[in-house]
Structure formats: structure tokens, C-alpha cells
Amino acid sequence: MIDDHLTQWFDRPVEAYQPGANYGTVIQRFGFSYDDESFNPAVLETYLADPRTGSIKALVFGMPGDAGESFDEIIRVLVENAPRLTALRGLFLGDILQEENEMSWIEQGDVGQLLAAFPNLEELRVRGGSHLVLNPSAHTGLLRLTIETGGMPVEVLRNIASSSFPNLEHLELWLGTDEYGWTGSLEDVLPLLEVGRFPKLKTLGLRNSEIADGIAKAVANAPVLDQLESLDLSLGTMTDVGAEFLIASERVRRLAKLNLHRNYLTAATIPRLNGLGPAVDTGGQEAPYEYSGESHYYVAVGE
Amino acid sequence: MSESGRFALMANPGSRRALGFFTACRTRGLAEPVLIPWEEWLSPGYDRATALDGIDFLRIETPAESDAVERRLLTRGAAACELEGLYPFLPESKCAALPADEGELRHQRQWYLGWEAVLGDLAVRCESLRLRPMNSPGEIAVLFDKLATRVVLEPRGVSVPPTLGICRNFDDLLGRMETAGWQRVFLKPCHGSSASGVMAIARNSRGNWLATTSAVAVQTPAGCRIHNSKRLRRLTDLKEIRRTVDAVCRERALAERWFPKATLDGKSFDLRVLVIAGRAAHVAVRTSSSPVTNLHLHNRRGGVGDVIGALGSATWSKVMENAADAARAFPGCHYTGVDLMIGAGGRKQAVAEVNAFGDLLHHETWHGLDPWEAELSLW
Numbered sequence: 001m002i003d004d005h006l007t008q009w010f011d012r013p014v015e016a017y018q019p020g021a022n023y024g025t026v027i028q029r030f031g032f033s034y035d036d037e038s039f040n041p042a043v044l045e046t047y048l049a050d051p052r053t054g055s056i057k058a059l060v061f062g063m064p065g066d067a068g069e070s071f072d073e074i075i076r077v078l079v080e081n082a083p084r085l086t087a088l089r090g091l092f093l094g095d096i097l098q099e100e101n102e103m104s105w106i107e108q109g110d111v112g113q114l115l116a117a118f119p120n121l122e123e124l125r126v127r128g129g130s131h132l133v134l135n136p137s138a139h140t141g142l143l144r145l146t147i148e149t150g151g152m153p154v155e156v157l158r159n160i161a162s163s164s165f166p167n168l169e170h171l172e173l174w175l176g177t178d179e180y181g182w183t184g185s186l187e188d189v190l191p192l193l194e195v196g197r198f199p200k201l202k203t204l205g206l207r208n209s210e211i212a213d214g215i216a217k218a219v220a221n222a223p224v225l226d227q228l229e230s231l232d233l234s235l236g237t238m239t240d241v242g243a244e245f246l247i248a249s250e251r252v253r254r255l256a257k258l259n260l261h262r263n264y265l266t267a268a269t270i271p272r273l274n275g276l277g278p279a280v281d282t283g284g285q286e287a288p289y290e291y292s293g294e295s296h297y298y299v300a301v302g303e
Numbered sequence: 304m305s306e307s308g309r310f311a312l313m314a315n316p317g318s319r320r321a322l323g324f325f326t327a328c329r330t331r332g333l334a335e336p337v338l339i340p341w342e343e344w345l346s347p348g349y350d351r352a353t354a355l356d357g358i359d360f361l362r363i364e365t366p367a368e369s370d371a372v373e374r375r376l377l378t379r380g381a382a383a384c385e386l387e388g389l390y391p392f393l394p395e396s397k398c399a400a401l402p403a404d405e406g407e408l409r410h411q412r413q414w415y416l417g418w419e420a421v422l423g424d425l426a427v428r429c430e431s432l433r434l435r436p437m438n439s440p441g442e443i444a445v446l447f448d449k450l451a452t453r454v455v456l457e458p459r460g461v462s463v464p465p466t467l468g469i470c471r472n473f474d475d476l477l478g479r480m481e482t483a484g485w486q487r488v489f490l491k492p493c494h495g496s497s498a499s500g501v502m503a504i505a506r507n508s509r510g511n512w513l514a515t516t517s518a519v520a521v522q523t524p525a526g527c528r529i530h531n532s533k534r535l536r537r538l539t540d541l542k543e544i545r546r547t548v549d550a551v552c553r554e555r556a557l558a559e560r561w562f563p564k565a566t567l568d569g570k571s572f573d574l575r576v577l578v579i580a581g582r583a584a585h586v587a588v589r590t591s592s593s594p595v596t597n598l599h600l601h602n603r604r605g606g607v608g609d610v611i612g613a614l615g616s617a618t619w620s621k622v623m624e625n626a627a628d629a630a631r632a633f634p635g636c637h638y639t640g641v642d643l644m645i646g647a648g649g650r651k652q653a654v655a656e657v658n659a660f661g662d663l664l665h666h667e668t669w670h671g672l673d674p675w676e677a678e679l680s681l682w
Contacts, residue, residue: 034562097566
């Protein structure tokens with residue numbers, strides 16, 4: 001698949017915003033791009049100053065500007081207009097491709113304000129971990145939370161673990177590498193694996209992580225697996241060492257799906273994973289980069 | 304067109320390119336080409352007046368990767384370079400003593416001016432001897448100048464990234480970026496080949512800079528020199544980026560707007576399309592985890608089938624047509640290697656480069672023919 005901006009969401013097509021815009025059947029994507037340099041937060045304000053704003057189902061945002069502007073302004077405009085965005089169920093901040101801006105350069109903002117302002121929000125997607133703030137929250141509507149980073153600030157991880165999302169079904173966190181902002185350790189991941197933390201959780205993704213072997217070991221026998229349908233440990237630095245814990249786990253065998261795409265698994269281990277029972281994605285494996293007599297392992301998205 | 308007739312091949316003997324062409328001639332039952340080594344052709348005592356007697360077709364191969372040939376081309380370009388007065392000049396007396404090249408970016412303008420003169424001379428000879436060159440020497444000279452190549456492509460409607468022109472140094476580049484309002488550019492030595500000296504440069508409003516490049520700036524008593532590493536490096540220190548840009552600009556460098564390339568499974572890629580007689584033939588996919596995709600930098604060859612599958616056959620046909628369009632801007636060239644970038648999301652396309660010697664795709668076949676066989680079959 002060619003990596004692309006989001007094209008479909010909430011059963012609706014997502015299209016780049018053009019003046020004279022759409023409110024009901026198409027989800028609008030706002031942002032600065034190589035092809036369209038006209039975006040600024042005032043464009044969003046104009047779009048939202050319309051009686052049809054009440055029918056907007058979801059909004060997608062690419063680059064706030066060309067020079068690394070943060071999402072602060074967009075968040076401010078959204079919060080101000082929240083009382084009128086009554087049908088809003090989805091928000092995606094950072095639909096930005098690797099070649100448009102490095103993930104670690106995406107300047108986020110306080111996305112917790114959005115959870116507070118939109119109690120009916122069902123899905124929040126965030127890409128970029130720089131200056132990302134998410135205070136402990138309580139949100140009964142939230143079904144899906146995805147935060148992609150090249151390096152996740154540990155405060156965000158801890159605050160998610162201490163939030164109350166009683167209906168959350170999908171939690172996907174890209175933890176990244178300490179070179180680009182990952183300040184946590186395995187101990188900070190463990191609370192997410194406690195039973196009862198997110199009682200409705202069905203899909204757990206701990207992706208793009210440089211501690212993937214440690215996560216594999218910790219998650220392999222975590223009782224939370226019994227409630228999960230799908231476990232996603234892709235895009236990280238997992239080696240055969242981590243995979244052995246998954247292979248040895250009875251709980252892993254009962255999953256419907258296991259995603260281990262783009263790690264560092266070898267040809268000797270892959271068939272054993274494929275035979276475990278779940279539908280396993282073992283594609284795209286990397287080989288370590290040998291340099292100065294040492295093996296180097298990288299997450300998929302660092303910069 | 305016809306294959307019959309005798310070829311002369313100007314090349315560095317023993318190169319894979321020379322070998323590939325000789326083998327293809329043999330496979331197709333052609334007379335063995337007359338090999339004219341560049342080093343001899345460029346020697347003062349060589350009998351150039353009769354060397355091409357009895358030859359029907361001339362195939363010009365790259366003179367690169369030979370220190371002896373580099374010295375002769377620099378000698379040839381010395382007077383013009385001194386006269387131009389814009390780029391580092393190595394007096395004729397010092398050219399012969401130039402130490403062997405160990406991956407340094409050096410004297411590119413002077414080298415180019417020498418190469419251009421040699422090609423100009425060959426153009427005249429082809430004309431007067433009624434000898435048909437496979438690739439026209441005049442067009443090869445244009446293709447060895449990235450700015451001149453753009454000047455040919457743009458008016459024909461071939462999509463190329465917008466440019467900031469030739470930059471004198473880092474401050475000049477920065478000023479041009481600010482005037483244009485661009486945050487991301489590619490800086491390319493005008494006369495360079497492959498990724499040598501190329502820098503992908505990005506900055507943001509908080510004063511962060513990031514340059515991805517194989518160029519390494521090395522301070523020497525004689526000033527800052529650029530060496531090419533086999534690995535791509537990521538520079539974030541502005542002082543080092545400035546020093547590297549300054550040194551690359553001394554070789555005459557062109558800045559273009561960073562064209563956001565498509566990524567496939569998280570890896571950026573571009574396509575090298577060998578266009579022969581106006582037809583898109585062999586294709587190589589070059590993938591990288593970085594913005595610089597040239598193959599010699601430990602980057603991987605990707606699967607053409609994967610790209611076709613991802614783009615869809617309608618878009619793929621358009622991509623091939625665009626590559627052929629770019630190549631047809633050089634009608635005197637029987638074959639060229641077009642580097643084509645697909646835009647992020649797979650929607651737009653832009654030509655990054657057209658290479659006069661872009662047919663070293665010996666892993667690829669087209670209708671069962673290797674590049675040299677295919678070039679001969681359509682000759």
C-alpha cells in the first residue's frame with residue numbers, strides 16, 4: 001500500500017477542504033501542503049461559522065503550517081466551537097506523511113482539552129509527540145484512542161494509564177525511541193496491562209517501540225490478553241528473544257490477530273509464529289544494521 | 304534503424320558498462336565494437352584523426368571512476384574554469400599531480416567544463432564523419448548540468464520540482480528559502496552523479512534543522528572538503544549543516560523544493576526508468592528509510608510489482624508515459640535513465656533527474672533483454 005492521508009473514516013470519504021465546502025457526506029481534511037499553501041486557523045473558523053456545523057461527523061487535520069506551527073490554535077478553535085459541533089465523533093490531529101514532516105517535528109498541543117470539550121467523541125487520533133499534553137481524563141464516550149509518536153513523553157503514557165475510559169475498545173500507542181522523545185520504560189507500560197484498567201478493551205497496540213522485546217515478555221502472560229481480540233506489537237525492534245515469549249504463551253494462542261509486522265524476526269522463528277493460531281502478520285522484517293562490529297536495531301519511525 | 308554497422312565504444316576499459324555492451328553485441332551477432340579508452344582518447348599524442356575511421360555508430364560511456372581520466376578532464380577544463388572565475392580552479396600544472404580520488408567531491412565545475420569541451424569536440428567529429436552517436440554528445444553535456452536539464456524539461460511541460468536556482472552558500476540558500484517561504488529543500492551539485500553531495504534539508508520555525516546526506520564536511524588546512532560516505536547521515540547541528548552546505552555550494556549547487564515522495568510500507572521510493580527510443584523499458588524501484596533513495600547508499604531495490612499493485616495500472620501507465628515524455632525532451636539520445644518521483648499519497652509525479660548514462664540496470668530485464676540488448680534491439 002502506498003502510505004497516504006486518511007481517505008475513509010466513519011464510512012465517509014475524507015477529502016481535502018475546498019471553499020464552498022461539504023458538511024454532511026464528506027469529512028474535510030484541513031492543512032497546509034505542497035499542493036495547497038492556503039491553510040491557516042482562520043480557514044477553519046470560517047468553515048465552522050456555518051449553521052451546518054452541527055452535522056459535521058469528524059474532522060481531520062494535516063500540517064497546521066509549513067514551519068512547524070503547533071496544533072494549539074486548531075485546538076483553541078475547536079474548543080471554542082465545541083457547543084456547535086454537536087454531531088462530532090472523530091478528530092484526527094496530525095494526518096501528516098513522513099515526507100511532509102518528520103513525526104518528531106510535529107508540534108502537538110493539549111489534546112486533553114478536546115476530550116473535555118467533546119464528551120460525545122468516539123475516536124481521537126493524534127500523530128506527533130513533541131509538546132503533546134494529555135492530562136488524566138475521564139471520558140465515557142471514547143471508543144478508540146490512537147497516539148503515534150517517534151518518542152512518547154512518559155507523562156502522556158502515565159496519564160493515559162490513570163485515565164478513566166470505561167468504554168475504550170481500541171488503544172494504540174506508538175512509543176518510539178529515546179532519541180526522539182521516549183522518556184519511559186517498561187514499568188510505565190505495565191499499568192496498561194492491568195485487568196480492569198480499560199474493561200472494554202479489545203485491541204491493544206504498543207507499536208514502534210525500542211523496548212519491544214521487554215513488552216513481548218510482559219504482555220505474553222498478562223491476564224488482560226484474555227479480553228483482547230487483537231494485539232499489535234508491530235514496527236518495533238522485537239527480536240526472536242521477544243518472539244519466544246509470545247510463542248510460549250497459551251494466552252497469545254487464543255488471540256484472533258497478532259501483528260508483528262516490521263520487527264527483527266528471523267526466518268527460523270517466523271513459521272513458528274505463523275502456526276500459533278491467530279492470524280499473524282510477520283511481513284516486512286528487517287535485519288539489524290551491522291556497523292563497527294555492533295548490531296543496531298531501529299524502530300520504524302524515529303525521526 | 305539498423306543494428307548493422309560498426310560501433311566504437313568510448314569507455315573506461317574493464318568497467319561493467321563496457322563489458323555489458325560488448326556482451327550484448329556478441330549476443331546479438333554484431334561485430335565486436337572498437338573500444339576507445341577515455342584515457343587514450345584524451346592523451347595528447349593519441350591519433351584522434353584516424354581512430355574513428357570505418358566506424359558507423361558511436362557509443363559514449365561515462366568517463367567517471369578513473370583517476371587518470373579525471374586528471375585529463377580537469378586539465379582540459381582549466382582554462383575555461385579560470386576564465387569563468389566562479390568555482391575552485393586547479394591550474395593545469397597541478398592537474399596531473401592530483402592525488403587519487405577517495406570519494407571526495409572536488410573540482411566538479413572544472414571537470415564539467417573539460418567534459419563539455421570533449422563532448423563538443425565529439426559532436427563536431429560525429430557531424431563531419433557522418434557517424435551516428437547513440438546518445439548525442441551535445442545532449443549528454445546538457446544532461447550533465449542539472450540546471451540546463453531543467454531549462455529543457457520545463458517548457459515542455461515535464462513536471463519538475465520548483466527551484467531556487469544556484470546557491471552561492473548557506474546564507475544565500477537561507478535567503479532564497481525565506482523569500483520563497485520554503486522550509487524544505489534538496490540541494491544538488493549541478494554536475495554531480497548519483498547521490499554524491501546531495502542534501503535533503505529541512506528546518507522549522509523553532510530553529511531546528513535537519514539535513515540528510517552522504518556528504519561529510521572535513522576541515523583541512525586547505526579549507527573544508529566534502530567526502531562522500533557510503534552511509535546516509537542525519538545532521539542536526541546547524542554549524543555542521545552550514546559548513547557542509549557552504550562546501551557543496553562551492554561545487555555549483557542547485558536548490559529545489561523538497562517534493563514529498565510517496566512511501567510504500569513506510570519507506571520512501573522513486574523509480575529509475577530506462578527509456579529507449581522513446582519507450583519506457585526497464586524499471587528499478589529504489590527504496591530508502593530516508594529521503595535520499597540512490598541505490599549505492601546501501602538502499603534496497605524494491606519490487607516493481609509491489610509499486611504497480613499499489614499505484615494501480617492506470618496510474619502506472621501514466622507514470623511510464625511521463626518518464627518517456629521527459630526522455631523525449633532529448634531526442635538525440637537513444638536511451639536515458641529518468642528518475643521519477645511519485646508524490647506523497649501516489650497522486651502527483653515529478654522528474655528528479657535525467658541521466659545520460661542511466662542504463663546500468665543489469666538486474667532488470669525488459670521482454671527478456673538486458674538494458675544493452677534492448678538498446679541494440681531498438682537501434
